[in-house]
Amino acid sequence: MMLFGLEESTVISLAGGVRASAGPAVMDAAAAADVFARAAWTGIAEPGDGAAGLLVQGLGAGPALTAVLDLWTGARLAAALAAAGWPLTDDLPAQLEQGLQRWRPRLSSAEVIRSLQQATRVSAGLLVPTDPSWPTGVDDLAIHAPIALWWRGVPTALTALSNSIALVGARAATGYGEHVAMEASAGLVDRGFLIVSGAAYGIDGMAHRAALASSGLTVAFLAGGVDRYYPSGHDTLLSRIATVGAIVSELPCGAAPTKWRFLQRNRLIAAASAATVVLEAGWRSGSLNTAGHAAALGRPLGAVPGPVTSPTSAGCHRLIREYDAVCVTTAAEMAELVGERMLNLTLDLPPVDGDTAGFGGRTSEQVRVFDALSTRAARTVPDIARRAGLSTSAVQGALGALDLEGVVREKETGWVRGR
Amino acid sequence: MMLFGLEESTVISLAGGVRASAGPAVMDAAAAADVFARAAWTGIAEPGDGAAGLLVQGLGAGPALTAVLDLWTGARLAAALAAAGWPLTDDLPAQLEQGLQRWRPRLSSAEVIRSLQQATRVSAGLLVPTDPSWPTGVDDLAIHAPIALWWRGVPTALTALSNSIALVGARAATGYGEHVAMEASAGLVDRGFLIVSGAAYGIDGMAHRAALASSGLTVAFLAGGVDRYYPSGHDTLLSRIATVGAIVSELPCGAAPTKWRFLQRNRLIAAASAATVVLEAGWRSGSLNTAGHAAALGRPLGAVPGPVTSPTSAGCHRLIREYDAVCVTTAAEMAELVGERMLNLTLDLPPVDGDTAGFGGRTSEQVRVFDALSTRAARTVPDIARRAGLSTSAVQGALGALDLEGVVREKETGWVRGR
Numbered sequence: 001m002m003l004f005g006l007e008e009s010t011v012i013s014l015a016g017g018v019r020a021s022a023g024p025a026v027m028d029a030a031a032a033a034d035v036f037a038r039a040a041w042t043g044i045a046e047p048g049d050g051a052a053g054l055l056v057q058g059l060g061a062g063p064a065l066t067a068v069l070d071l072w073t074g075a076r077l078a079a080a081l082a083a084a085g086w087p088l089t090d091d092l093p094a095q096l097e098q099g100l101q102r103w104r105p106r107l108s109s110a111e112v113i114r115s116l117q118q119a120t121r122v123s124a125g126l127l128v129p130t131d132p133s134w135p136t137g138v139d140d141l142a143i144h145a146p147i148a149l150w151w152r153g154v155p156t157a158l159t160a161l162s163n164s165i166a167l168v169g170a171r172a173a174t175g176y177g178e179h180v181a182m183e184a185s186a187g188l189v190d191r192g193f194l195i196v197s198g199a200a201y202g203i204d205g206m207a208h209r210a211a212l213a214s215s216g217l218t219v220a221f222l223a224g225g226v227d228r229y230y231p232s233g234h235d236t237l238l239s240r241i242a243t244v245g246a247i248v249s250e251l252p253c254g255a256a257p258t259k260w261r262f263l264q265r266n267r268l269i270a271a272a273s274a275a276t277v278v279l280e281a282g283w284r285s286g287s288l289n290t291a292g293h294a295a296a297l298g299r300p301l302g303a304v305p306g307p308v309t310s311p312t313s314a315g316c317h318r319l320i321r322e323y324d325a326v327c328v329t330t331a332a333e334m335a336e337l338v339g340e341r342m343l344n345l346t347l348d349l350p351p352v353d354g355d356t357a358g359f360g361g362r363t364s365e366q367v368r369v370f371d372a373l374s375t376r377a378a379r380t381v382p383d384i385a386r387r388a389g390l391s392t393s394a395v396q397g398a399l400g401a402l403d404l405e406g407v408v409r410e411k412e413t414g415w416v417r418g419r
Numbered sequence: 420m421m422l423f424g425l426e427e428s429t430v431i432s433l434a435g436g437v438r439a440s441a442g443p444a445v446m447d448a449a450a451a452a453d454v455f456a457r458a459a460w461t462g463i464a465e466p467g468d469g470a471a472g473l474l475v476q477g478l479g480a481g482p483a484l485t486a487v488l489d490l491w492t493g494a495r496l497a498a499a500l501a502a503a504g505w506p507l508t509d510d511l512p513a514q515l516e517q518g519l520q521r522w523r524p525r526l527s528s529a530e531v532i533r534s535l536q537q538a539t540r541v542s543a544g545l546l547v548p549t550d551p552s553w554p555t556g557v558d559d560l561a562i563h564a565p566i567a568l569w570w571r572g573v574p575t576a577l578t579a580l581s582n583s584i585a586l587v588g589a590r591a592a593t594g595y596g597e598h599v600a601m602e603a604s605a606g607l608v609d610r611g612f613l614i615v616s617g618a619a620y621g622i623d624g625m626a627h628r629a630a631l632a633s634s635g636l637t638v639a640f641l642a643g644g645v646d647r648y649y650p651s652g653h654d655t656l657l658s659r660i661a662t663v664g665a666i667v668s669e670l671p672c673g674a675a676p677t678k679w680r681f682l683q684r685n686r687l688i689a690a691a692s693a694a695t696v697v698l699e700a701g702w703r704s705g706s707l708n709t710a711g712h713a714a715a716l717g718r719p720l721g722a723v724p725g726p727v728t729s730p731t732s733a734g735c736h737r738l739i740r741e742y743d744a745v746c747v748t749t750a751a752e753m754a755e756l757v758g759e760r761m762l763n764l765t766l767d768l769p770p771v772d773g774d775t776a777g778f779g780g781r782t783s784e785q786v787r788v789f790d791a792l793s794t795r796a797a798r799t800v801p802d803i804a805r806r807a808g809l810s811t812s813a814v815q816g817a818l819g820a821l822d823l824e825g826v827v828r829e830k831e832t833g834w835v836r837g838r
Contacts, residue, residue: 176726305724305736307595308748317724320739320746327739327746329727 002033003040003065004109011036014113017120018150030062037061038128038148040112043252044068044103045147046368046389047264051099053143058086061147068103101391105382115225115252122227124152124253133158135248135272140297146250146268150226153246157194157217164194164219165334166273166294168266168287169203169280174312177280180304181206184279187331189216193338196221196273198265199234199241203279203287212240221272222249223265224257248272258371260364263289270294275337277302277328281315288315295323300337302328362401365390369398370407370417378414421452422459422484423528430455433532436539437569449481456480457547457567458538459531462671463487463522464566465787465808466683470518472562477503480566487522520810524801534644534671541646543571543672552577554667554691559716565669565687569645572665576613576636583613583638584753585692585713587685587706588622588699589731596699596731599723600625603698606750608635612757615640615692617684618653618660622698622706631659640691641668642684643676667691677790679783682708689713694756696721696747700734707734714742719756721747781820784809788817789826789836797833 002011008029015035016027027035038061045052055064058081067077074097082088119126127134127149135158138145151158165188169177185195185207195211197204199220211218220241224230226249229238241247250268251261266286270276270293278301281287294301303325306313319325328334362370365388372387373379381399385392399415402408409419421430427448434454435446446454457480464471474483477500486496493516501507538545546553546568554577557564570577584607588596604614604626614630616623618639630637639660643649645668648657660666669687670680685705689695689712697720700706713720722744725732738744747753781789784807791806792798798806804814818834821827828838 176728180727304727305732305739305746307726308599308723309595313724314748317746317748320724321748321752327724327736329733329736329740333740 002029003037003062004069004112006109008032014116015039015126018116018124018126020125033062034060035126035128035148036112036116037065039116039126039252040065041147042150042250043111043115043255044106044389045099046102047146047250047261048141048144048267049099049102049389050143051095052103053145053147054081054086055096055099056147057143058084068100069107072100073097074100098391098394101393102385102389105386105392106389112252115254118225118227118253119150122152122253124150124226126150127158135161137161137273138268138271141267141271144267145271149248149250150252151246151248152226152242153219154244157219157244157246158248160194160217161196161219161272162274163192163338164196164273165338166196166269166276166290167203167207167279168197168269168276168290169207169278170282170285170287170312170315171200171202171204172282172312173202173206173280174310176306176310177203177312178206180306181279182210184277184304184331184334185210185216185218186214188334189214191331191335193335194219194245196269198222198262198269198290199230199238199247201231201233205234205237207279208237208241208245212244218245219272220245220247221265221269222247222257223251223261225249225251225253225255227253228256230257258368260368260371262286263367266290267293270299271297273299275300275302275334277304277334277337278316278319278325279304280306280312281319282312283314283318285315288319291319291323291325295325301325302334302337304328362405363398365394366398366401369395370402373408373415373417375417378411378416380414384415421448422456422481423488423531425528427451433535434458434545437535437543437545439544452481453479454545454547454567455531455535456484458535458545458671459484460566461569461669462530462534462674463525463808464518465521466565466669466680467560467563467686468518468521468808469562470514471522472564472566473500473505474515474518475566476562477505487519488526491519492516493519517810517813520812521804521808524805524811525808531671534673537644537646537672538569541571541672543569543645545569546577554580556580556692557687557690560686560690563686564690568667568669569671570665570667571645571661572638573663576638576663576665577667579613579636580615580638580691581693582611582757583615583692584757585615585688585695585709586622586626586698587616587688587695587709588626588697589701589704589706589734590619590621590623591701591731592621592625592699593729593731595725595729596622597625599725600698601629603696603723603750603753604629604635605633607753608633610750610754612754613638613664615688617641617688617709618649618657618666620650620652624653624656626698627656627660627664631663637664638691639664639666640684640688641666641676642670642680644668644670644672644674646672647675649676677787679787679790681705685709686712689718690716692718694719694721694753696723696753696756697735697738697744698723699725699731700738701731702733702737704734707738710738710742710744714744720744721753721756723747781824782817784813785817785820788814789821792827792834792836794836797830797835799833803834 012032015032075093077096078093194217197207276294303316303319368388431451434451494512496515497512613636616626695713722735722738787807
């Protein structure tokens, strides 16, 4: 009997299906349990959940999951962490208790099994931190690092992430921005870099396309499961990336992209790459969020200037003016950024989850609750809590604020978006 | 008997003619002698001549001129400076001796009288450092500060220099650059700033024009005498500036602009303004020279980004990347520069007289000698020395190097440019 009361052979078989490309498909029970538990955690905790990260890093993925399934209290989890050598702070039990309330609604073996089977079906693999091809850059996120990564593609694209540059920018790119993205991507491929981006329309898509056209390696980080290509208009592009590069996500198969997940995906782009360059971005572009993560991690950050008359370059100029981003104008100058890694540790950080991130004044819990609502189907508080990965009390608080804001309403059967 | 053996009444009359607008036209003999001597020095020493500046600041303009006319040696001048409290360095006598060799060929009372008469004719005035309307920013140039300034225009334009921003850039400006210059100039005028520039084609001209169109104050610093408008295509523009703003030069009337004088004029633009902004500039644009002076003086320096695909913005991006220029995109951001004055004292200085300045690997003496040559009229070494403001031995050395370079040639009657 193992996790969720499953048979050992079932866990070994399910885990083996997603390990075919990255490690030994035939595993011992302990390795299989770890893979299975990490796969489960990617569905139980929302990306970047520090309490989940702490628990998994402190106790191991399997024991942490077992403890949650065995209804341990926050205090007991904190004591176990302290026994494992982690510093015990006053508010740790309460934080873990809040975590338990977020995770419990999602504890479903059926969900885990379904995501593993779907992954096997689309030949997606699961990477764990001990894998040789694990992108070690993400470990700098500490307890906010991903617990595991789902991926499709060729293994060399994963190992080449150590020599990668992220090219990001506006969806509504101009011809100028797309031209610059193309030149940058092709020029960096020529210099041996892998191109990381987010597969969005505009700059991201052009960065991937130019890398492919130059026969370079490219990796797309997605905000949903690697079995669904988003945006759908980039279906063909993502298929090609999955064939010669890699598509990576910390969400399990079947997971939909949400605003929260896009923002957390941005932290992976910044952390997995040796440097981040913003090619074209409006004053409040989401790519400034990626830039903020890069700066917070001490990663070199570059921004390409453009006409001051163009609103789509205003975000780049803002990064240069206010956040000490290096003004980069050619692929050669972007490549130089990597030589400067860790130089800018003392800069003032841009707000990673303030207005820059496009939260529009909402707290992260409000964003996640709003993400979890539908305009048509009314949803109950427990349902919203499970979808958002939040406790029911946190959902109720957020719903109250969103209700005051006038962007949600309560119907007889639950909550919906809009008035 | 006064300077050059002239009568006191002659000196008072000549000096009074150029002081009508700036001070009392009727002066005592001592004040007249100082004005006359300073006017003489502007013709004897090339702009930025540190030895001349030291001598005038240490002994006074009149006594310094008398000493030179009385054939004092470098050692005697150095001793007089030491007696006046200046630190006596080992090489000071030799430096002053070299200065004497530069100045002696130009000691001509007729020249001084002619330039004063011409100034009176075109209503040009002579400013001296003790005048209330003297632009005190230039005093930061220390011994390289101008000994006096010739000017035409309205006095309020001079006093408003304390609240001015220099807008400079490429002659071969693009439509984008001219648009940005227009917006910047008009926006800064709206914020109460005077616009300083160099009256060149392209960005400079647009900066002056937009200031005039916004009924703002504007000052043009010229590289030749204020009686000759250069470039000639900006005749009408310069006439308008002289009517409602001011035209300023440290060269006496009749003096031609030379490459050396353009570069020295740039230091005045940077020193007289509270901040300098480069709007559009190629990789080796002369406006980078102005920027270099601004940085060397600890003045705030801004650069306007542009398309990375435009060679005329490459110099601006270079200033942002390499010389810590602030990336400025609007007039409001340019105005903010002035609040940041003196913050950038530790930055690496761009080469003020290296390749950036357009010397193309030549020494400053070679530039000045080449300036002094004609393509048609052959000139003797003493003639070249007088025109270049250099000693005959320095001229001979420079001619030798230029000859090796193949850009000058010796004819029977003297030296000419070209082969």
